[in-house]
Amino acid sequence: MENPLKQFAIHTLIPIHIGGYDVSFTNSSLLMVIAFALIVFLFFVGTSRKSVVPGRLQSAAEMIYEFTANMVEDNAGHGSAKYVPFVMAIFLVVLFGNILGLVPYSFTYTSHIIVTIALSLMIFLVVVALSLKNHGFGFFKMFFPSGAPIFLAPLLIPIEVLSFVFRPISLSVRLFANMMAGHVMLQLFAGFTVALGLFGILPLTFVILLTGFEILVALLQAYVFALLTSIYLKDTLEAH
Amino acid sequence: MLARLPSIRLTAAGLMLALVSTGASRAEEAKEGMPQLDPHSFASQLFWLAIFFVLVFLFLRFVGLPRVTAIIDERAKTIGGDIASAELLRAQAAEAEKTYETTMAAAHGKARQLLAETHEQNSAALTEKTRAAAATFDLQVGEAVSRIDVARTEALKGIREVARGLAADITIKLAGHAPGADRVALAVDNAAGQENA
Structure with missing residues (x-):
């Protein structure tokens, strides 16, 4: 049976080197280009007819927009409308990465920890930068819950700081682990199907069920990623 | 591993056949283990992710x-406009209904008034006519009654004459002599008085 980790391998399609760095166009980059093309298609072609009664593509574009806008509004609160494009970009990048990865023989760029950690670190840095800009030093008040007795500060502040710093780690590891585990499972059971011959019908049934489950996970993880982004962005708007 | 990716290779091949064929594949050099932890690919992934x-x-x-x-705003505007015009039309309909009811009520009142007036006029005329007719009838009845009285008196008078004649004739036939005229008249009057009593 083939090594189930091989599916995550990066292949160079066009070798590119800039300043000593290998920034070759790979299968991961190709999937990102496809995802970008689909996003542009959905939001450009889908909105080109501008009909009051929307067609399928326009409905999809509107639904994704309203879903994201409501999520940001509900979780980041008042004045958060300006964050909608940012949260939506994150949502769509993760969503298309997860979904396109389920197409056989394609590649899941969200199954690579370097991609998920880059996304979550970017979110973390955006949150910290905007918080410092909006609250100044008031930002550091969030590490000490208001109303707590002052003698608990030596205990509470390190805990709060730690939980804040762990946000990007948990965010990235959650997505990466979900994607990788799902794809390893699919590969393993698909391998059993081939190996067991006639009895392969059992793991095949499981693969079918698992594929449905993985589609759900793909949607859910994109949602969770965008949802947590909205919740973190709330800190940039509200004083503590 | 590359053999497992024919679709991607085919997709890419159309555009970049030469480049692909000369490109070194890292997967072939990669050792067993998680490709995610291979730092050789990090720069490329970060570079393309940032652009993407x-x-x-x-x-x-x-x-x-x-x-x-823009589409959503446009729709909200269209729906809002539709609702506003529907609201306007409803107000107009309500207005028209009110006008109709007012007109109807006025017409009803007028009709009732007219009816009452006509009725009053008719009954007055009727009463007048009835009274006139009754007076005429009374007069005619009175005249008729007096005529009847005269006729009866004359008839009665005639009957007594005949009765006297008859009584005298009968007495002559029975008694053989003519009674006195005043005795016959007395007897007839007595008989008529008994009959009348």
């Missing part, structure tokens, strides 16, 4: 979302 994310963000921020929100 920035493009998606800029596209959504300046092209995609303005188009979607």
